[in-house]
Amino acid sequence: MNSFSSIANIFQDSNDPMTVMQRVVNESLKLISGADGAVVELLEQDGVTLTYVCCTGTLWYSLGLRLNSESSLSGLALRSGTTLICSDSETDPRVDRDTCRQVGTISMVCVPLVNREIPLGILKVSSTHANSFTSSDVKVLSGLAEFITTAIGSAAEIKRVTSNLLSDDNGGGGQSPYSQTQIPDFVANIINPAFTKNLEKKRRVEKILESGKISFVFQPIFDLTTNILVGTEALARFGDTPYQPPDIWFADAHSVGLGIDMELAAMTSALQHISDLPVQAAIAVNVGPEAILSDKIIELLGSIDTSRVIIELTEHIQVEDYPRLIERFSRIRGLGVRLAIDDTGSGFSSFSHIIKLSPDIMKLDRELIQNIDKDPVRMALTTAVITFANETNTEVIAEGIETPEELSALKDLGIRFGQGYLLGKPATAVNLLATSI
Structure with a gap:
């Protein structure tokens, strides 16, 4: 065709x-x-x-x-x-x-x-x-x-x-002077002006999925008491045009019905780097609820060393069916995977995720960490989260640490794990081997 x-x-x-x-x-x-x-x-x-x-x-x-x-x-x-x-x-x-x-x-x-x-x-x-x-x-x-x-x-x-009108005999074949998209675009822009834009978006996403042009860098996560690298967060990078942030690529994929495919493709690509990472380092991948409920994720996790895998559920993603998600996480945890709630502290949704899903890890949002050394409100909220984490046997990772003062304040509060540009910028798996603080 x-x-x-x-x-x-x-x-x-x-x-x-x-x-x-x-x-x-x-x-x-x-x-x-x-x-x-x-x-x-x-x-x-x-x-x-x-x-x-x-x-x-x-x-x-x-x-x-x-x-x-x-x-x-x-x-x-x-x-x-x-x-x-x-x-x-x-x-x-x-x-x-x-x-x-x-x-x-x-x-x-x-x-x-x-x-x-x-x-x-x-x-x-x-x-x-x-x-x-x-x-x-x-x-x-x-x-x-x-x-x-x-x-x-x-x-x-x-x-x-x-x-x-759009049959091969009416513009799609032979020696027509018009391109293979001009007539469909003409029709679409009259009946449904958004159609051409969405179709082009779908083409771009399908091209990414077919070519596999999803690469990754890894932001290091350190034990702040020993300065030892203990984990990484996999961050997707897209090498195709248009050049746009990863979150826009994922949003585009979801808008054309390919969001789950894109998330699972990214997760597959990220997990292929496990053997390239330092042996003591876990790998955290961001996955939304719908992708987690896909049977394909069970197949994927069944073929790797899951003891080093952390699934991050973002605070911003709405959960429609908590009972199914709880059941699925129970099965995934049975494989040895840990659950992290991303962006904790950036909104009420994260606390709903925490209460209903009982994660292994809470990741404190950059918004909560920024200037924490100068802000008693941020300090008090972080203290409350730490108290909750201690009582529920949940690990806490502080994200977005960018200044020595923030790092010092977090250590004083008892935060054990952290990531951010102060500690280490995202790097390829090979370059991460030389990372230390």
Whole structure:
């Protein structure tokens, strides 16, 4: 497949009716505060069967479910062309009670989707609790019905037209004077101005993943009582254009759906340097919650000496599912890996991570360390963290130590481990062998 066809396919996929319907259910769940599930049900050609084609929330696992429109509230709403509300499926005779029990729906709002008097299906928002919806919810959803139907219908028509326009016979092949991106870019910039920018971003990220152009430097971590190198933090560097900070590369990857791939690729590359590092030095790698929950991380850790591996969970990353993360860390720790909470002290999220995940290591944020020798507030907060760490058998590492005065103050407080430009700048694994303070 040439690049023209590839671009065309990506663009068509982004405007596929199924993609649009998934956006509809996702946004409906956000819009209606009482909802914990949403689904688009399409009417089959038999004119009777409604099928769950796009689901989210508590209904996500019900994809493909089929129900009889003649014995359900959805069917009644579609036949009457009226948005209907059910407050309690256990007492409402209009609903298919068995299906409601199967999917856990107690209350719901069913919005008919009708295009030019042709019934297409239903948008349903649901709740696992009774009396979750109001007349205001019904009014809002009824008002959106025409827009939703038009959006889905337009997506189908746009996909058909662009499929023809962006085919090889219409600009992608032969001796066309236009480049393989000009026509797709023209179409994209009219229908979705952000598309071209996001596509280019995705190309750059995919190029990094395919080429493996992720290198690493390692910032040394020292035992402040003995001046011995005890660990390193792996810091990614990207050698491709555009030249931008690593955090921007990772943010770009997440914005185009490749964040987990980028994090795991970086982790794989970093851990390949274990044998190059001083034998007494651990290696800390930054990984987000979603990547930690990936099964690929277990495969990766199963092939190396995990006794020297520390996983750093950054304070700034929101955790959506603590129970799963706790279970995964229990499994990872069983392999010998240690858990560190990065950026402790820079926000409330870090303390939630600490309380719920019980890390082996807390890394004090540079914001807390800066001028600590002159600031009694920073001194008091750091003292409180140290007391907590001592009582929970947690190690503390101070990050961003840049002045002798900061180092002295931290030693006086009882901080045993530290890193920062005063102690040692990031270096390649080979150069790190000669590092000392």
